[in-house]
Amino acid sequence: MGTLFSQSLISQPLIMRSYFNETQGRHLFFWASVPFEKAGNAGMKESGEKFYTARGYAVLSAGEDELTSSMEDYLEMIYRLSGREGYTRVKDVAESLHVQPPSATKMVQKLREKGQVQAEKYGIIKLTPEGRRIGAYLLNRHNTLRDFLELIGVKEHLHEDVEGIEHNVSKPTLQCLLDFVSFLRSKPHLVEEFRRYRAQRAEAEIRG
Numbered sequence: 001m002g003t004l005f006s007q008s009l010i011s012q013p014l015i016m017r018s019y020f021n022e023t024q025g026r027h028l029f030f031w032a033s034v035p036f037e038k039a040g041n042a043g044m045k046e047s048g049e050k051f052y053t054a055r056g057y058a059v060l061s062a063g064e065d066e067l068t069s070s071m072e073d074y075l076e077m078i079y080r081l082s083g084r085e086g087y088t089r090v091k092d093v094a095e096s097l098h099v100q101p102p103s104a105t106k107m108v109q110k111l112r113e114k115g116q117v118q119a120e121k122y123g124i125i126k127l128t129p130e131g132r133r134i135g136a137y138l139l140n141r142h143n144t145l146r147d148f149l150e151l152i153g154v155k156e157h158l159h160e161d162v163e164g165i166e167h168n169v170s171k172p173t174l175q176c177l178l179d180f181v182s183f184l185r186s187k188p189h190l191v192e193e194f195r196r197y198r199a200q201r202a203e204a205e206i207r208g
């Protein structure tokens with residue numbers, strides 16, 4: 001999903017920043033182009049935290065999957081489309097991701113080299129057990145982020161933000177979000193209270 005967006009994140013020296021926009025009552029995420037070293041230095045001076053480019057973070061957490069954002073989008077979609085039948089077609093993947101079939105073919109080839117899919121005749125793609133495992137994780141990650149953003153009241157840009165965040169969230173953070181989502185689901189009155197709280201803040205904002 002959001003292939004153009006995430007593909008552009010792979011090679012550019014960008015870091016994700018966010019700020020809380022009071023008017024919209026939501027965090028806005030944006031990609032800031034920060035030189036690798038400068039980002040690192042600024043982080044150390046200010047708070048002892050270390051900042052890296054998106055690529056830098058990807059390298060730090062690499063080792064297990066080592067898939068690019070774009071590969072992750074494809075794998076997530078292949079998993080989504082495979083469903084009960086256990087397979088999908090290049091043509092359907094291309095359509096769902098709004099890319100040209102030759103681009104999809106190329107990416108499926110890369111995923112095959114990584115051992116995530118088996119490409120068969122007639123454009124049929126089957127996930128390997130490893131591909132199925134990672135695909136399930138990617139879809140779960142997507143759904144967790146979507147549920148989390150929905151619960152905290154995000155409506156606009158929900159999909160874009162999920163696509164923007166999903167490739168950049170670590171497993172431990174995702175686990176925290178998953179726990180938080182399930183905690184809130186079990187306590188709908190807290191969600192209601194939070195919604196009222198936000199509405200009051202928005203009203204106060206209008207009144208100045």
Ligand code: ZN
Pocket residue numbers: 001073076142162163166
């Ligand atoms: Zn996604």
